Amino acid sequence: MPVKKRTPWLEAFYAVIPLCLSYIPVGLACGMLLQKAGFNIFLTALLSMLVFSGGAQFLVVSMLSVHASFVSTILMVFFLELRYALLGSSLSQFFKKEKRSFIALFSQSMNDENYAVNYLKYSTDPEWNRKKALYVNWFSMASWTGSTILGTIFGSVIHVDTELVHFALTAMFIFMFMMQMNNGLLLITGLLSGGLAIIFMLMFKNTFGLILATLLASFVGYLIERFRKTSNTKNDGPNHYDLTGEEVHHE
Structure with a gap:
């Protein structure tokens, strides 16, 4: 009997599920820190979807904890996220025939990890397409957003020392620098x-x-x-x- 092919969303889910699982502990920690910085569930969800980057969200928490200005926070996030211009340019070879509307939608939900998944799949799987790639982005975003929301809920009942914000952010950027x-x-x-x-x-x-x-x-x-x-x-x-x-x- 012929093997039944998976639907695009299911194939994308199988490809991204390890990534989604890895987001849970980091997202919980980020959500708890956001709650201590004054974020409620709605603001946490909004930040997680609009700024889909763990590094950027930890940076936002750190900047808020030292009472940085809004302009300084925006500029720091901007410079931190400039790397996505390079990541996006390496993926552009696979989207030459796509409309700008789709590219904008895809770019909004792209981050370091789902970029790696999609680049690998595009490079090794001739049947990988735009729909599967977008599903990968959306599944990973849903996992991250859900984890940060749960972290915000837990943060309201679990005591977290705000000094951990500085420690976590410093450790993360030292790791990124050394890598x-x-x-x-x-x-x-x-x-x-x-x-x-x-x-x-x-x-x-x-x-x-x-x-x-x-x-x-x-x-x-x-x-x-x-x-x-x-x-x-x-x-x-x-x-x-x-x-x-x-x-x-x-x-």
Whole structure:
């Protein structure tokens, strides 16, 4: 007998269920911290759907706990989430024929983890399509939002020390920083950003110092990278080819 094919939503569910399960403990913790920061169930659900990023939501809690301004919080989240521009560009090859309305809908529910699931499926499964990819996003968002809502409910009856907010956020970003340590330039940029952040926070007595430190360190990293590429190009010199079209290297 022929094997009955799964419906798109069921196939997407099977692909994303490990991710959904992994969201539960982190989402519960995030929801509890949001409750301590003054969020109710409705605000937690709204934030989880509009800012579908655990890192960004932990950052929001941290910024609120130090009474940062609304503008500073928005800018910090913006710079943190700029990585999605790179993630989205690598997925764009699979959405060349899609309408902008669908791309906007898909982008709103994309995050780091469901990006990885969809990129893997698109790269290995020729039958993977836009509907399945969107289901993956929606299932993961539903899991995260439900977990943060439950965390908010639990937070109203379970005592959580608000100092855990700073510890959790610091630990998370140290982990994210270390996971990207694949060359010296990133290490230099990260250490420079941390040093400048301390100096500017002491100078301005405001979270604007974090934003300024991030911008300056990133710009310095960009200049160093550009200088290295320019130097390598000059040292290599122009390429020469023989009559057969093969590249000739001169020692």
